[in-house]
Amino acid sequence: MGLERVIPVAQKLNVTQTSAKVITVAGTNGKGSTTTTTAAILQQAGYKVALYQSPHIYRFNERVKISGLEATDQELVDAFVQVDQARRECGLSLSFFEATTLAAFLIFQQKQCDVWVLEIGLGGRLDVVNVIEPDVAVITNIGLDHVDWLGDTIEKIAFEKAGIIRPNIPVIFAGQQQLPQAIQNKVQECQAQLHVLNRDYFYQEDDSETWLFATPASTLRLPKGHLALDNISTAVAAVLVSGLAISDQAIRAGIQAAKIAGRFEVRQIQNKTVIFDAGHNPHGVEFLLKQLQKFMQYNKQYSEVVTVFSMLADKDIDSVVELLSPVVSKWHIAELTVPRAAKLEKIQQALHNTATQHFANVKEAFQSALDHVEDQQLILVCGSFHTLEAVWEYIE
Template sequence: MNYQDSLKILEKLQGEASPFLSLEKVKKLLEALGNPHKKFNVIHVAGTNGKGSVVSKTARALRVSGYKVGSFISPHIECIRERVRVNDEYISEEDFARYFSFIHGRALQGKVAVSFFEMLFTLASVAFSDKQVKFACVEVGLGGRLDATNLVDPMLCIITNVSLDHQRILGNTVEEIAREKAGIIKEKVPVIAGSNLPKSIIAQVAKEKKSPLKIINVDNLEFTEANSILAIDALDFIAKKHPISADSYLAARTFSLPCRFEVLVGESLPEGSKVKALILDGAHNYDGLASLIFSAKKHFPEEKLYFLGNFSKLKERPEMLDLLKPHFEHFFILDYPHPRLMPAKETLEYFPQNKSSLVSASEEELLKVLLTEDLEGGVLISCGSFFFQSWIRNSLEKTGRSANASKAY
């Protein structure tokens, strides 16, 4: 089986996704593979927002200290191999296909039908075991208690924050969702949590599990800063048993992932662009969008803001859209073809006709927006989903520009 064959099978699995979570099937598969997920030190990270950033910051920092480190994150922006990295590098197509073929064979042999995410987590576990990583920083996919990643035996658990998201699966209140995320807490395993969550629930579960809990005050901070603080505190914990260099702390503070308040300016924008900056961000729930607006206004206090994007059908649409209305001069609703996005025309109906317009997903239309005279000196913010951020980055590449020239904030 080659890499493309693996992708075809994964694509089929993704189309068969079920909202009902269970650990039994993936546990059986991992056991058949020799429990590869138990062969390295794990930092396990849950939360509504920021968990991928905390994972990546911590992994980069540990790498700077000279350790071999695996990281497992989701979703991917450009390539599925982004989800499984060793020492900041995607695993190769050859390794991906080799691991996938091995796992798929065992699954067929044992008649175990796992999901898209469960297969990828299993692949990451096999990869990290095979590559003999010292640490693996692992992001929860959904919730925590019944997430496939919850089969790990972590050395440290981190819960970034809790807000409303995926209510159909995790619960209708912040308290219910917090209980699901607190499900990653293991017996006597230390827990670090941000302060933007129901503290009493996290504390109760930690007490029941006899797990030391440290809640870090990140109130009124940008998500990027809060994520850095959590990663740095994780390093402090790890340093009790494993040497951590001073440079690692700098790495935890400065490293950032694409499409997490990624600011494109100057040479990263097409020639003739009227906007001062283009911000790419995967914010897709209420708290994520509120934090994005807060950060944008902090770094661009005088500039007018313009929206580019769309939303998933499953989100709490009216509340989020009402949040956006007072802050943006105009809404460019992206008609990007994806089964989990709202129809663009439906999204358009939520906004005043004189402040909104439909934009087709073509390089020509994107360039037209960036060159619009009325946006002179303003900031265009692409958000609402990760699904179309890759398309925007690729479209910029086709103009001869590179998103790699983004500016860190």
């Protein structure tokens, strides 16, 4: 990790400086939902919005959107060619993520977008997205993930995420935990304006349809939307400190328009309720379980959860299984068909002697769950984006 390879290429392409307003979002979980909602609100307010996210689900184009529309194949190919040309002139090699991120920035600049909403891929300080100076920095939360790259304590990881903070800009910290010292230090060093959840802004559920967002200056009653309230509230906090002109109506319309696949996504398939969630680390799964608990309170016909489950080998499988075990009554497990897939034995080991059925692949595991699920049971597909992807492809 590091920016020394990518900065000369970015400068050659002239993408490090932009007249657009830039909102950069880092964090362990919730970045996708936060950036999606932020972009949707800004779009409803009439801005031409660039949105950069990763990973993609079906097509690479999903990573690069302008006002809700994916970049075309031709736009991407043209940008890749320019990035590769600049890379060669600099005599440098770039990683997949570095090259494709620079291509996205090139497209955003060519399209003269008003606002760029950028999702950090990994960490913050040394992530290629951080070659662009943000006008607003958002840190959704800090959890233990990618410890090989970012460090094995919350403070070490917080130090990496805090690397997106710049002098005199507004900073949102939306973590439910105590503010890490590393973020506090970086804010003081940069004389940035810090806005902390449950200190400088607040949110709470009002009823099944609405919720309240409050700052010391005002209170808004807003619709629930399709995504998790934690992340919607972070997006609202970010747009309100951005200095951009945004009406309450744009905020409401943006919240209702924002959708993203695989974030507690509830679907009816062959008259069975299936929930897709991309939570793949303990922090993400804790969040999933909170939403699941609420869902089952509102839908009392469901008393059991059957899960279609697989994970990547470099994730904390033991902790994820431990969190899910009290809730899941039946496990349908299979190995993923990607290089980083966890072996079936590793998943079975984590499950100890729990009632499991194992299958040749995720598609078979899902079909079996669909065939045998009873009226009081719902199906939860989780563990990895790749698990969700396999089921989505099968449904298609």
